[in-house]
Amino acid sequence: MPRQTLELQNKVVLLTGASEGIGAALARVLQFRGARVALVARSEKKLKELARQEDLVVVADLSVQADRMKAVADTISCFGRIDVLINNAGVGVYDKTIAVPLQPVRKMFEVNFFAPLELCQLAVPYMPRGSMIVNVSSIGGKVILPWATLYSATKYALNALTEGLRVELHPRCIHVLGVYPGHVRTGFQQHIVHGRAVEDLSPFRNRLAISAEECARLILRAMERRARTLVVPRLYWFAVWCAHLFPGALEARLRRMMQGIDNSES
Numbered sequence: 001m002p003r004q005t006l007e008l009q010n011k012v013v014l015l016t017g018a019s020e021g022i023g024a025a026l027a028r029v030l031q032f033r034g035a036r037v038a039l040v041a042r043s044e045k046k047l048k049e050l051a052r053q054e055d056l057v058v059v060a061d062l063s064v065q066a067d068r069m070k071a072v073a074d075t076i077s078c079f080g081r082i083d084v085l086i087n088n089a090g091v092g093v094y095d096k097t098i099a100v101p102l103q104p105v106r107k108m109f110e111v112n113f114f115a116p117l118e119l120c121q122l123a124v125p126y127m128p129r130g131s132m133i134v135n136v137s138s139i140g141g142k143v144i145l146p147w148a149t150l151y152s153a154t155k156y157a158l159n160a161l162t163e164g165l166r167v168e169l170h171p172r173c174i175h176v177l178g179v180y181p182g183h184v185r186t187g188f189q190q191h192i193v194h195g196r197a198v199e200d201l202s203p204f205r206n207r208l209a210i211s212a213e214e215c216a217r218l219i220l221r222a223m224e225r226r227a228r229t230l231v232v233p234r235l236y237w238f239a240v241w242c243a244h245l246f247p248g249a250l251e252a253r254l255r256r257m258m259q260g261i262d263n264s265e266s
């Protein structure tokens with residue numbers, strides 16, 4: 001039997017990280033499809049610029065538990081239910097694992113893992129049958145990125161949450177979609193909470209980069225089709241399969257990339 005597609009007209013979507021990058025682009029395509037969107041992030045000004053009359057702005061720092069509760073409570077008191085929860089907000093830490101201070105790592109885990117976990121716990125009781133959770137992970141949640149090992153760790157944890165919840169929530173008819181973007185041109189690298197972003201990792205990676213708008217369009221299509229997993233761009237499936245089938249070869253390639261980074265820093 002063909003899977004039912006998701007119709008977004010008049011659906012209530014709680015979207016985190018909506019103020020810029022992939023989240024802002026997602027907000028626009030959701031609005032275009034007629035969804036009512038609860039826009040969640042810390043930057044009130046940017047959220048207000050994005051919101052239409054039928055949307056809701058929730059200013060919240062998702063590393064803070066009380067703010068996560070407020071995000072769900074405000075959405076429920078405004079709309080009465082949540083049809084789609086999109087856990088998109090995320091931050092990075094780029095540093096050597098053995099030297100990195102733990103405080104920014106804890107903050108990153110709060111935003112990238114504990115916020116999606118708690119938002120799922122808080123939202124699911126208000127999600128009707130046929131609703132959906134979308135977790136925006138990273139290709140770093142399928143293949144370790146050794147220049148940001150602990151960022152990868154947050155996304156591997158999110159990956160486990162996504163795959164486990166999909167099975168756990170099946171009896172409630174709540175679908176769970178995992179999104180694994182490669183390189184998307186946003187301000188993400190400028191917003192890392194600790195360390196220094198690595199530019200020019202490889203010319204190939206830069207050639208594969210896509211815009212936030214393209215990423216949002218592909219996420220929307222995957223949502224409408226109720227896909228399980230979205231890897232964007234699709235060519236990154238090659239890295240995912242290499243990690244499974246030829247882990248030694250992939251490690252050798254990553255070691256060479258790390259040498260390039262170390263040489264450029266010294």
Ligand SMILES: NC(=O)c1ccc[n+]([C@@H]2O[C@H](COP(=O)([O-])OP(=O)(O)OC[C@H]3O[C@@H](n4cnc5c(N)ncnc54)[C@H](OP(=O)(O)O)[C@@H]3O)[C@@H](O)[C@H]2O)c1
Pocket residue numbers: 016017018019020021022023040041042043044060061062063088089090091111136137138139180181182183184185186187188189191
């Ligand atoms: N860009 C890429 O190449 C790439 C690749 C793979 C995966 N991803 C993932 O895609 C998602 C979106 O990233 P992006 O590229 O769009 O990054 P971005 O442009 O830096 O946007 C990040 C969003 O998260 C919000 N955010 C950050 N910390 C927050 C906090 N403590 N509380 C509430 N909101 C917070 C930001 O809003 P405020 O600052 O206003 O709070 C912003 O709206 C992330 O999960 C990221 O890991 C990105």
